[in-house]
Amino acid sequence: MSPEQFIASKAAQAIKAVYDADVDASTLQVSVTRKEFEGDFTLVVFPLLRMSHSTPENTGKAIGEWLKANVPEISEYNCVKGFLNLLLSNFYWNSLFKEITSSEDFGQLPSTGRNIMVEFSSPNTNKPLHLGHIRNNLLGDSVSKLLKAAGNNVIKTTLVNDRGIHICKSMLAWQKVGDGQTPETSGKKGDHLVGDMYVAFNDIYKKEVEDLMAGGMSEDEAKKEAPCLKEAHLMLQKWEAGDKEVRDLWSMMNGWVFEGFDETYAALGIGFDKVYYEHDTYLLGKELVQKGLQKGVFVTDPDGSVWCDLTQDGLDRKIVQRSDGTSVYITQDLGTAEKRFSENSLDSHIYVVGNEQDYHFQVLKLILGKLGFEWADDIFHLSYGMVELPEGKMKSREGTVVDADDLIQKMYEEAKATSEESGKLADMSEEEKEKLYHMIGLGALKYFIIKVDPKKTMLFNPKESIDFNGNTGPFIQYTHARIRSILRKAAEKNIAYRDASEGEVVLSPKEIRLIKILNAFPAKISEAADALSPALVANYAYDLAKEFNQYYHDTPVLKEEDQAVLSMRLLLIDSISAVLRKAMGVLGIELPERM
């Protein structure tokens, strides 16, 4: 039982004894006492006034008095306005601390038995990954880890957008101006090479449109009539017909892209349990159109196209099948969702997709509900905001897109430069140093992005992200390294502390504070998992690291002579480093032993 629950249950008893009123302990508000007041935990008494028919002060006093008299763990109380501050005994903190240190996988919550699928990343194969994808990938990966820590079975998945007109454009450009280049001959990463081809197509297209307009055609018409676009459509038809030549080219170029993506994923340290390819799934959902028509959920227009009328729900009409009988994006998504729920017996499905698709998911859930799938409500769109740069939004046309590979490389270089400048790593092997630079560079990037509430548009300032001070990944990494360093020092001095935690030690207020923070970790995991917000865990880790620094600054741990106290302190900081590792592990950030 957490201290909060413990106090709430005792307070419920107190209310029963003093006012003869029954209250559910879980409805009582107990929180950690704010720093500036004396006490460990605080009970908010305002909601109890209707039972006590008295002033907040008197009510608090009466409950506090009863608790002090009847609960041995509660040693003191004071009441400020409507806030009853309770002090717990030293003995209580000692036993709580022992509980934390003796629990094997502290922070791993018991299994819920729930199966949750998390879809994220879902790249297009005609563009290399950029900063926006990084936010998506980091969110998806850390949310998955978070849900796992909260006791769920998690299936990480991605849907690769590997077919369609846009792919044909890249293929066509490669045939026209690609000069037979391959990643090997060009020295380019596969995804970048194909991305360049996509850009090349657009250049050709633009020129053709201009030429047609110069010949007297209107802009709208020219955009439709450009020869290269027609060729691309022809290619798509061939692809759909299974034309061998087109399919071979498609396989080859996609292969390049996947190799490139794998490299980027590896650099980010993320992966998937299951990969779906759109060429396997794009026909899904067609039978749902029939089902919807039978149920009267969909209607057919005179031209043969099929629609879902959502005007009753305050939205517009949504097309689900074109007049030529082919399906659209949302149709696939309907089918894919059905397939996934039934094949994996999912309890929940989370889609990590940018907020530009809020409307899409609103429609998706609505239609699934109308089709009679009760799991429509178990779909969550983890919507995140755009990443902007100090200069403004990223625009591919203006060449301001921050490429993922470039950024990762830049972070590494910055970590290297700063580390070398500090001169603390002189005795490390080159191999260790390389590893460390990657750890720091990536930690900085990941933390900077994850610490922000997902739904907010965030500003990414490359210069600030690599800051080693303040609320940053490297600060936490550094704090961890210092703790490990202290523990190494203790080992050198042959100070054993793990088995020496018998008996009661007098704990300082700062030590109690640290124990409180450590104790809050499982609840924080649970809260963050419910809110699908890794940012909560990030900010928790920062608080813990900061608190350690403040504690260590004025508590001479290694100089302590009393063996029992020394052991307790070493055990305490050891626990801090363990919890830091677990919290940062949820964010996919490694912590070094030295830096």
Place this chain on the structure above:
RNA sequence: GGUCCCAUAGUUCAACGGAUAGAACGGAGGUUUCCUAAACCUUAAAUAUAGGUUCGAUUCCUAUUGGGACUACCA
């Protein structure tokens, strides 16, 4: 027109409806005989506006202002 999201120090971010709205960066000043000063301490500085609900509102509701996204027989 419709749907949705956002608005907090100079800047970037916090705050289950709870006490005097927290941090960090930047600014000003200070601290090194426990590990590693990439640290710590002190200091100035903010809830867009107007109503409402409540014992209590940054948080919930309504309106206004400002910013963003979507609203394709694209994906």
